[in-house]
Amino acid sequence: MNKFLNNFDKIKFFFNGKECSIFIGFDLFKIKNFFEKFKEKDQVVIITNQRLYDLYYQEIRKSILTITNRVDKIIVSDGEKNKSLKTVIYVLNFLKKRRYSKNIVLVALGGGLIGDLTGFISSIYLRGTYFVQIPTSLLAQIDSSIGGKNAINYKDAKNMVGSFYHPNLILINLSFLNTVSDRQFQSGMTEAIKYGIAMDYSFFCWLENNYKKILFREKETIKYLVYYCCKIKSEIISQDPEENQNKRVLLNLGHTFAHAIESKLNFSDVLYHGETVSIGIVTSLKVANLINKFSKKNTNRIISLLKKFSLPLFLSKEMSYEDYLFFIQYDKKRIRRNQIDLVLPVEIGKSSLYRNVDRNIVIRAINSKIKNF
Ligand SMILES: NC(=O)c1ccc[n+]([C@@H]2O[C@H](COP(=O)([O-])OP(=O)(O)OC[C@H]3O[C@@H](n4cnc5c(N)ncnc54)[C@H](O)[C@@H]3O)[C@@H](O)[C@H]2O)c1
Ligand SMILES: [Zn+2]
Structure with a gap:
C-alpha cells in the first residue's frame, strides 16, 4: 500500500x-x-x-x-x-x-x-x-x-x-x-457548491478550478473535497449545534424550495435530493436578485458551476406557485405560521436569513425562467 x-x-x-x-x-x-x-x-x-x-x-x-x-x-x-x-x-x-x-x-x-x-x-x-x-x-x-x-x-x-x-x-x-453512479455523485456535489455560495468564496473558486478533477474522481482531489466539506460543516455545527444563532441555518440555502419539490413529487426519487437543492438554489438566486440585487454576473457564475456537474436548474414539468406555497408551509425555519423565511445569497461566499419574504417576490421567482435573470 x-x-x-x-x-x-x-x-x-x-x-x-x-x-x-x-x-x-x-x-x-x-x-x-x-x-x-x-x-x-x-x-x-x-x-x-x-x-x-x-x-x-x-x-x-x-x-x-x-x-x-x-x-x-x-x-x-x-x-x-x-x-x-x-x-x-x-x-x-x-x-x-x-x-x-x-x-x-x-x-x-x-x-x-x-x-x-x-x-x-x-x-x-x-x-x-x-x-x-x-x-x-x-x-x-x-x-x-x-x-x-x-x-x-x-x-x-x-x-x-x-x-x-x-x-x-x-x-x-x-x-x-x-x-456511486455518476448521477448520484453529481447530485451530492450540490451540497459542496452550497457551502461555497453560502459561506466560503475561496472554496467556491476551488470548485470552479477543480471541477474536471472532481468529475474524474481524481483521488487527491476527492480526499480534499470531502475533508474540506467535513471541516466546514463540523465548525459551523459546533458553533451553532441546534440552529439558534443564524449560522447553521445558512446551510439550508436552496432547501426550502427543494423540500417543497420533494413533497410534491411524493418522495418518489424522480429527482434526487441534491438535484432538488440545485433547483432550489437557482430559485433562491432569483429571489435574491429581486430582494438584495444579487448580481447577474454572480448568478451566471453559480449557474455555470451547477451545469458543470449536470445539475438541473429547473423542473422539467412545471410546478405551480400554489403548490410551492402550500408545501413551504411545512418549512421548519418559520417562526410564524404563514410567513416565508429564506436563506438567500448576498454575494458568493456570503448569505443571510431573510424573514417574512414578500410572497409576490417569491411567486415571481418561481415563475421566472433562466432568460429572465
Ligand atoms: N441530516 C442531514 O443533515 C441531511 C443533509 C442533507 C441531506 N439529508 C437527507 O439525505 C437524503 C439524501 O441522501 P443521499 O443522496 O445519500 O440519498 P440515499 O441515501 O437515498 O442514497 C442514494 C442512492 O444511492 C445508493 N448508494 C448510497 N451509497 C452507495 C454506494 N457507495 N454505492 C452504490 N450505491 C450507493 C443508495 O442505496 C440509494 O439508492 C435525503 O433524505 C435528505 O433529506 C440529510
Ligand atoms: Zn441537503
Whole structure:
C-alpha cells in the first residue's frame, strides 16, 4: 500500500458537549480498526439496505468481528419514500424482539436516508444509544452524516419528525464512492457548491478550478473535497449545534424550495435530493436578485458551476406557485405560521436569513425562467 492510501485524516469536534471524531481515507477499514469502543458494548446493529449490504457489509463485519462477535444487521428498503414512520416501527420491532439493551451501537451504513433514519432511531430507542455513521454516498460523506440532524418524512411533509442527536463516530471510507453512479455523485456535489455560495468564496473558486478533477474522481482531489466539506460543516455545527444563532441555518440555502419539490413529487426519487437543492438554489438566486440585487454576473457564475456537474436548474414539468406555497408551509425555519423565511445569497461566499419574504417576490421567482435573470 503506498503512503497516500495508507493515510487518513481526523477531525475532532464537539456538538453540545458531545465529542465526535471523523476519520477520512481510502480503504479506511484496511488501515486501522476503528471499532475498539465496541468492545464495551452489548451488541452492534448495522442498519443498511440490500444494495449496500451486498457491497460492503462483509468488509465492515469482518473488521468488527476482531473486536466483538455480537454483530447483527437490519436491512431496510431503499428509496426516499421509506424514510418513514413505517420503517422506524419496523426497526423498533426488530430491536424490541431481540430485547437489545440501551448499551448497543447502532451503525448507519448507507447514504443520507439510512443515516437520517438510524440517527433518529438511535435518539429514541431506550432514550438514546451509541451511534456511528458510515456514510457511503458523496452527499452523506460531505454533509448529512455530520451535524446530528435526523428526521423522517411524515405523510407529505419532508423531515417533519426528527431530533438532534449527534453520532459519536463518523467513518468515511472514500473507496465506497467507487460504486456511486455518476448521477448520484453529481447530485451530492450540490451540497459542496452550497457551502461555497453560502459561506466560503475561496472554496467556491476551488470548485470552479477543480471541477474536471472532481468529475474524474481524481483521488487527491476527492480526499480534499470531502475533508474540506467535513471541516466546514463540523465548525459551523459546533458553533451553532441546534440552529439558534443564524449560522447553521445558512446551510439550508436552496432547501426550502427543494423540500417543497420533494413533497410534491411524493418522495418518489424522480429527482434526487441534491438535484432538488440545485433547483432550489437557482430559485433562491432569483429571489435574491429581486430582494438584495444579487448580481447577474454572480448568478451566471453559480449557474455555470451547477451545469458543470449536470445539475438541473429547473423542473422539467412545471410546478405551480400554489403548490410551492402550500408545501413551504411545512418549512421548519418559520417562526410564524404563514410567513416565508429564506436563506438567500448576498454575494458568493456570503448569505443571510431573510424573514417574512414578500410572497409576490417569491411567486415571481418561481415563475421566472433562466432568460429572465
Ligand atoms: N441530516 C442531514 O443533515 C441531511 C443533509 C442533507 C441531506 N439529508 C437527507 O439525505 C437524503 C439524501 O441522501 P443521499 O443522496 O445519500 O440519498 P440515499 O441515501 O437515498 O442514497 C442514494 C442512492 O444511492 C445508493 N448508494 C448510497 N451509497 C452507495 C454506494 N457507495 N454505492 C452504490 N450505491 C450507493 C443508495 O442505496 C440509494 O439508492 C435525503 O433524505 C435528505 O433529506 C440529510
Ligand atoms: Zn441537503
